[in-house]
Structures are given as structure tokens and as C-alpha cells.
Amino acid sequence: MLRVNENYLKLPGSYLFSKIGKKVSAYAQANPGKEIIRLGIGDVTQPLAGAIIEAMHRAVDEMGSPETFRGYAPDLGYEFLRNAIVKNDYEARGCQICADEIFVSDGAKSDSANIQELFAGDCKIAVCDPVYPVYVDSNVMAGRTGTYEEQTGMWSDVIYMPCVMENQFVPEFPKETPDVIYLCLPNNPTGTTITKSQLQEWVDYANKNGALIVYDGAYEAYISREEVAHSIYECEGARTCAIELKSFSKNAGFTGVRLGYTVVPKELKFGKASLHDMWARRHGTKYNGAPYIIQRAGEAVYSDAGKKQLKEQVAYYMNNASVIYDGLKKAGYTVFGGVDAPYIWLKTPEGMSSWDFFDYLLERANVVGTPGSGFGPSGEGYFRLTAFGSFENTRAALERIQGL
Numbered sequence: 001m002l003r004v005n006e007n008y009l010k011l012p013g014s015y016l017f018s019k020i021g022k023k024v025s026a027y028a029q030a031n032p033g034k035e036i037i038r039l040g041i042g043d044v045t046q047p048l049a050g051a052i053i054e055a056m057h058r059a060v061d062e063m064g065s066p067e068t069f070r071g072y073a074p075d076l077g078y079e080f081l082r083n084a085i086v087k088n089d090y091e092a093r094g095c096q097i098c099a100d101e102i103f104v105s106d107g108a109k110s111d112s113a114n115i116q117e118l119f120a121g122d123c124k125i126a127v128c129d130p131v132y133p134v135y136v137d138s139n140v141m142a143g144r145t146g147t148y149e150e151q152t153g154m155w156s157d158v159i160y161m162p163c164v165m166e167n168q169f170v171p172e173f174p175k176e177t178p179d180v181i182y183l184c185l186p187n188n189p190t191g192t193t194i195t196k197s198q199l200q201e202w203v204d205y206a207n208k209n210g211a212l213i214v215y216d217g218a219y220e221a222y223i224s225r226e227e228v229a230h231s232i233y234e235c236e237g238a239r240t241c242a243i244e245l246k247s248f249s250k251n252a253g254f255t256g257v258r259l260g261y262t263v264v265p266k267e268l269k270f271g272k273a274s275l276h277d278m279w280a281r282r283h284g285t286k287y288n289g290a291p292y293i294i295q296r297a298g299e300a301v302y303s304d305a306g307k308k309q310l311k312e313q314v315a316y317y318m319n320n321a322s323v324i325y326d327g328l329k330k331a332g333y334t335v336f337g338g339v340d341a342p343y344i345w346l347k348t349p350e351g352m353s354s355w356d357f358f359d360y361l362l363e364r365a366n367v368v369g370t371p372g373s374g375f376g377p378s379g380e381g382y383f384r385l386t387a388f389g390s391f392e393n394t395r396a397a398l399e400r401i402q403g404l
């Protein structure tokens with residue numbers, strides 16, 4: 001008889017956003033007249049930029065003609081896209097990354113979950129707390145995290161690096177040396193980030209300790225401050241210790257289109273093994289590539305028109321971020337993030353728990369956010385609002401919160 005992967009059975013509760021979804025629909029059913037504003041899940045709302053739509057139309061037409069039809073994509077992704085990525089995301093920032101170190105994929109969620117297949121079963125992972133839940137859960141599924149302790153909400157074999165108000169949400173080097181360090185900067189959920197010189201310290205630490213950094217740069221497009229690095233490869237020595245994950249979801253609105261890429265430098269060697277060769281083998285064996293039409297859409301992100309339109313889109317969301325940030329401050333909240341990221345992280349008032357504040361906001365203002373505790377134990381007492389709504393909804397939500 002089949003025996004299942006029992007690691008899956010260790011995963012506690014339901015996915016955070018399904019719990020939120022259930023609570024919101026129960027409230028909506030019980031209160032049919034109420035207009036609920038959703039600033040919870042980190043999904044974009046603006047339509048795809050014109051340059052992207054045009055590129056997709058052209059690619060669709062190509063697929064309809066025998067001369068230009070395309071079948072399976074090359075293993076690493078089309079060269080036209082990988083070259084555009086190298087030129088715009090790396091060369092332009094003085095980073096040395098070659099096109100054959102870029103692996104095009106269907107997004108950063110799957111890459112961030114799949115990358116752990118390259119690590120030994122007993123590798124120790126370190127994560128920021130709070131954290132994007134995929135890093136931990138994918139390692140749970142692989143049996144790398146030990147046992148779940150209900151009371152603390154922690155896994156026995158995971159190294160947690162608390163990111164809280166007291167340390168300005170900057171992770172500190174853990175007491176126990178990890179093998180793999182997950183860093184998401186700018187950060188989901190706290191909306192905060194670190195400077196390039198702080199990131200350099202992490203690169204030096206990883207190189208010194210033989211650790212790997214998995215660097216998730218999904219929110220890179222939202223960086224506004226000069227002193228923040230757009231890629232970990234801006235730091236010296238990152239080619240020997242870091243993998244970078246990138247997504248087209250938040251910089252270009254591809255959450256429903258699906259495109260991302262992972263950079264695995266050739267210098268990344270542990271013992272005799274090359275992570276680049278291993279990831280190439282995995283990609284070739286388990287993945288048949290992002291669709292041609294979507295890769296052409298990705299190429300358009302780097303066209304002159306695409307860049308201009310997407311700059312405006314990012315500015316639109318960041319304007320929402322300041323509406324939320326300033327509005328909450330005016331209402332007396334302690335607020336973080338929202339400067340280099342589309343997330344605002346607030347301290348819940350009067351010591352309220354994150355879920356109590358969720359209920360309070362839903363019932364009193366009909367606004368949906370995300371309880372900080374859903375991202376890890378150190379998220380308790382915090383709450384996340386996203387800037388990805390429409391301007392009108394964002395403004396209305398803040399008016400309601402201010403009126404409480």
C-alpha cells in the first residue's frame with residue numbers, strides 16, 4: 001500500500017489566506033449590505049501595461065503561423081529574455097551575471113519552494129521571523145524542519161531570526177550557524193529593508209561560514225532609497241554564496257500571467273558540487289519552461305515603453321503606500337515599511353493580538369488586512385496592509401480607519 005510523505009501531515013492549520021478568505025466570506029454573508037475593502041493579500045489590481053499587451057498579441061499571432069510557431073522553449077528560457085534581464089537588471093547595476101546563469105521560470109513562489117531540493121536533508125535553514133511562509137513550509141514538506149511546537153509556533157530545527165521594532169526589522173546573525181539563509185528584501189511582510197552595506201555583512205558572513213543565501217528580490221522594483229541594493233550581486237563576493245530569485249508579479253503585474261527567474265552563478269560550489277549544474281539538471285528534468293507568449297511579454301517589460309509604463313504603475317502603488325502610511329500615522333498608529341516596498345506594517349493598538357485587530361478592522365471599518373502572526377511568531381502584535389488596491393479603495397479604507 002502507498003505510504004504518503006508524512007512530512008505534509010506535520011503542516012499546521014490551513015494556509016493563512018484561506019483562513020482570511022473564510023472569515024471575510026462569513027462576515028460578508030452575515031452583513032450583505034456592507035462594502036468590504038480588501039487590503040490583505042499581496043495581489044496587484046492594475047491591468048497589464050500597454051507595451052506588454054502588444055507584445056503578447058504579437059506573440060499570439062506568431063504562434064498561429066507555421067513559420068513563426070514555437071514549441072518547447074529552451075531549457076533555461078529564451079535568449080531574448082535572458083539577454084534583456086542581464087542587460088537591464090545586472091549590467092546596468094554593475095553586476096557580473098551571464099545569460100547562462102539565468103533560469104527563466106513561472107515565478108518566484110515555485111522557485112523559492114523548489115530550490116531546497118538542492119540541499120541535503122539535514123541542512124539547517126535560517127529564516128527571518130516574520131517570513132514569507134513558502135520558505136518554511138517547503139522545507140517542512142522535505143522533512144528538514146524537525147517538529148512543530150504548537151505553543152511557540154516554531155519548528156524545532158529551524159533557526160529563526162526575529163525582525164521586530166526593537167531591531168528595526170533587521171535580522172541579526174544567529175547564534176547557531178545555518179547552512180541556508182533565506183533573505184527577502186525589501187521584505188514581505190514588514191515592508192522594510194536593509195542598506196547595501198548591511199547586506200554586504202550578510203554576504204561576508206555567508207562566505208565565512210560556507211552558507212548559502214537564498215535572496216528573494218520579488219519587491220526590488222519598489223526600492224526608492226539610494227543606499228538600498230537592487231540585487232545581492234551588487235555586494236562583493238555574492239557570486240560565491242548567493243542565489244537570487246526574481247518575479248515579474250509585482251514589478252509588472254504578472255501575478256496571473258506567471259513569470260520569474262532565478263540566478264545561480266557558476267562559482268556557487270559546495271564540495272565538488274556546482275549548484276548551477278544541479279539546478280540546470282533539475283530544470284531540464286522537471287520543467288518545460290514558461291510559455292513563449294509570456295516570455296515575449298517579459299521581454300516587453302524591458303522595452304523603453306514598458307519601462308516607462310511600469311515606472312508609472314509602481315508609482316501608482318507607492319502613492320497608495322504613502323496614503324496608508326500617512327493616514328495610519330494621523331490616526332495615531334505606529335507604522336513601518338511603505339518606503340521601499342508596497343507593504344505597510346503596523347503595530348496593533350493597545351496590545352491587541354493580530355487576529356483580534358483583524359476582526360476589529362473587518363467588523364468596524366469593513367477593511368481586510370493580514371494578521372502579522374500569520375507570518376511567524378514575531379509577527380504577533382503587528383498587522384500588514386498592502387498598497388496593491390485601487391487608489392479610491394485605499395483612500396476610502398483609510399478614511400474609515402481614521403474615523404474609528
Ligand SMILES: Cc1ncc(COP(=O)(O)O)c(C=O)c1O
Binds near residue numbers: 108255259
Ligand atoms: C516574498 C515573495 N516571494 C515570492 C512571491 C511570489 O512570486 P510569484 O508570483 O512570482 O510566484 C511573493 C508573492 O507574494 C512574495 O511575497
